[in-house]
Amino acid sequence: MAFGIYSVNATGVRQTQKGNWQGVRDVIARILLAAVGGYAVMAACTVLLARVLPGQALDRTLWATILSFAIYAGLVVWTFAARSALRAGAVLLAIGAVAGLCAWWAA
Amino acid sequence: MTLAALLLCLAGFFALSLAMPRHHAALIGGPPPPRRRLLLKLAGWLCLALGLVASLLAWGLAWGVVGWLGLLTAAAAPVLLAQTWWPRARP
């Protein structure tokens, strides 16, 4: 099937999992979590860094923004590496909540 | 100086590639003896490091590292091609 869920290891040998509905749901959940959730959590981390890093406002802002893409990439990689979509979502939520609270407090 | 940097990187990568059992076997024959392997690795890394020095001399601090990374790419490619086709040319 065109969009069957399977994976390949690094040498290109395919390992088929039983393509089932839960597999697709898991992937879609992770996609949404990574794209939207990851962006939101990254935003919270960026705000936090922009307030907490040393230096003047302009420098803090710029450095935080420069680092934000690395944070986002890391969050996306984690979301797909986590053992389950639920776990990924929980960790994202936790990071986002902590970052958001600290950022609000540091304002 | 740029040429020197490129040649050093070429030498470095060539040495490192020969230190790998697969390429040593293809080019020289048989797995590399441990002592030779160590020597090749040392020589390889040394040449790459000297290549960095040469790049810094050629382009200055700001662009020297960038230039070195570019030369690493430019040097790795011929070594890759050599390892692909040279062994085939041998009987």
Added chain:
Amino acid sequence: MSGKIPKALGFRQSQAGLHTWTGLLVGWILYLIFLNGAVSYWREEITRWAQPEIGVTRDVETVARGAIAHLQAVAPKATTWSISLPDERAGGATATFREKGRPAPRRGVDPNAVTIGPDGQVVTPRDTEGGDAFYRLHFDLRYVPVIWGRWIVGFCTMFMLVAIVSGVITHKKIFADFFTFRPGKGQRSWLDGHNALAVLALPFHAMITYTGLITLMVLYVPWGVAANYPSKTAYYAQSITRTKPVKPSGEAAPLADIGAVLKSAERAWDGGHAGLIRIDAPNDKAARIIVTRRASDTLVDGRWEIVFDGVTGQIRSQVAPTSSGMIARGGMVGLHAGRFAPMTMRWLFFLSGLAGTAMVATGLVLWIAKRRQKLADPARPHFGFRLVERLNIGTIAGLPAAMAVFLWANRLLPLNLAGRGDWEVHAMFIAWGVLLLHGFVRPPRRGWIEQLSLTAGLLLALPVFNIAAAQHGLVASLRSGDTAMAVMDLTLLALGAAFAAMAVGVAHHKPAQPKARRAKTAPVTPKAPATPARKAEEVEA
């Protein structure tokens, strides 16, 4: 899976899937971005090639004087004069002015702008975007509002960043396989080629992707700004320090000598060159000459400005980037754009960019090669497979052909055609559209051969046409010492030859015979020609 702990294997596996899909979904746009970005390292040369009426600038001062003479004649009472000065790689200067009360012109549409040639006289070159067409295409796209284009490109670049990270994680034997390329083994060769192009230029790919995001970072991630500033305007007020325009006093006074001003600036910048001159209230006692440093002078993309008194020529104030954040960001933008790159470095950047383009292309082809083996019925592949296969043809072979059509249009379109510059670009997209369609209509193998041959033909014929029908061919360039134009024509020939080699490679490739379903023993793979090697060879040579 001998002896590996399940978790480690799961991590690599998960990243393998992530890598494939982030690469595939935006692969064709990434190909466009990489290809146009790579040729943009030669933006000034391509613009000069496209405007052969303007020769190469030999003396900036002559050009500056000529610009001022023109502006004195045409708009002595304007509020502001602007002169952009060329560097050694670019052609003419642009001189324009703004009158009081008139709004600033939209980008690209300035009725007051004229081009000043190397001799200081006004020239009217053919209307063309030149290298800027490719440059803008690679981050603004085209035919969509600029902001959409930048968001789409940013989205794809983020996908690319994730593809790089997941690609490195998933590549199990990244060091052991460093020098490995096995031609003639079908899918295995495509994987080796993709790996080689990716790993050998990995520092460049990682740098160009990350710094690409940085160039538009406040657009994509405005949260850093939002954290510390009440509005974007407040942020720009602090980050972009623009010298405020002065009001004319009403008293007339002669303008200071621009040659002396330029020399003064050069001294103040320790040998740096002027790139932009802005004169507020010219011919007035309160006149100011604001000289901005040439972009290609420094790695860091930032504002170096000296404000001169317009009458006496004395320095009144200076500005240089000081904020660590601005310097970091400016440095990253400078790296991306190859600012201040000496010629050898520029060639390394260009070749690395081509390697990146080939990396994307081999990735797309690899996906097809792998899936082809798993097709239940090779004669009737599923929709996704067909879509990817056909898009590959029209993009990997078709887009370079379309870009060559742009250059042809530059030579063939009538000089007095209205909107000529736009029509050159339309020609490129019309050609690309036709070729995409061709890719869907023709059988894949024929499609590849035909499009690769077409690209080769278009590229090879162009320098020949230049010599034969136009006066600005290879021979003329060599004779007049215009090395850049000569090298450009030679590069077009080399690229044409590369595409011809690819076309021949595909023509000689014998497709795998459909084999009976067997157990998981290694299948007999067809002898695929060394196409990825040729590509690698051509781009790295």
